[in-house]
Amino acid sequence: MAVKAKSGVTRPRHVPQRTCIVCRQSDAKRALIRLVRDATGRVAIDPTGKRPGRGAYLCHNPECWTLALRRHAIERALKIVALHPDDRAAIEQRGRQLLQETMPTASS
Numbered sequence: 001m002a003v004k005a006k007s008g009v010t011r012p013r014h015v016p017q018r019t020c021i022v023c024r025q026s027d028a029k030r031a032l033i034r035l036v037r038d039a040t041g042r043v044a045i046d047p048t049g050k051r052p053g054r055g056a057y058l059c060h061n062p063e064c065w066t067l068a069l070r071r072h073a074i075e076r077a078l079k080i081v082a083l084h085p086d087d088r089a090a091i092e093q094r095g096r097q098l099l100q101e102t103m104p105t106a107s108s
Contacts, residue, residue: 015028015029016028016029017029018032018034018057019057020032020057020058020059020061020064021056021057021058021068021073021074021076021077022058022059022064022067022068022071022073023059023061023064025059027059029049029057030049031059031060032057032058032059032060033045033047033057033058033059033060033094034046034049034051034055034056034057035055035056035057035058035074035077035078035091036051036052036053036054036055036056037053037054037055037078037079037080038051038052038053039052039053041080041084042084042087043074043078043080043083043084043087043091044087044090045090045091045094054078054079055078056074056077056078060098060102061098061102062095062096062098062099062102065091065092065094065095065098066095068091069083069088069091069092069095074091
């Protein structure tokens with residue numbers, strides 16, 4: 001959607017950019033998946049991108065999800081000491097889902 005400026009010329013709408021905490025690729029905010037740390041220190045996947053709390057973004061590449069957990073990039077980005085085991089399990093599960101979505105289907 002374009003925005004009309006005072007001069008009558010339409011200009012493209014601003015699209016917020018975010019960066020994956022692992023591969024450092026920049027993309028539109030809506031194209032990345034947001035992880036959010038709430039006030040209690042728990043981490044959750046934020047599908048709406050609007051939950052309150054400190055956020056970090058990961059792309060849809062399953063390898064980035066694996067590396068983020070292995071390198072403790074999520075903890076560093078969200079400024080926490082360690083992920084709660086339940087939170088880690090949920091993030092690992094989402095990484096597995098992404099891997100299944102990107103694998104070619106065997107149709108024979």
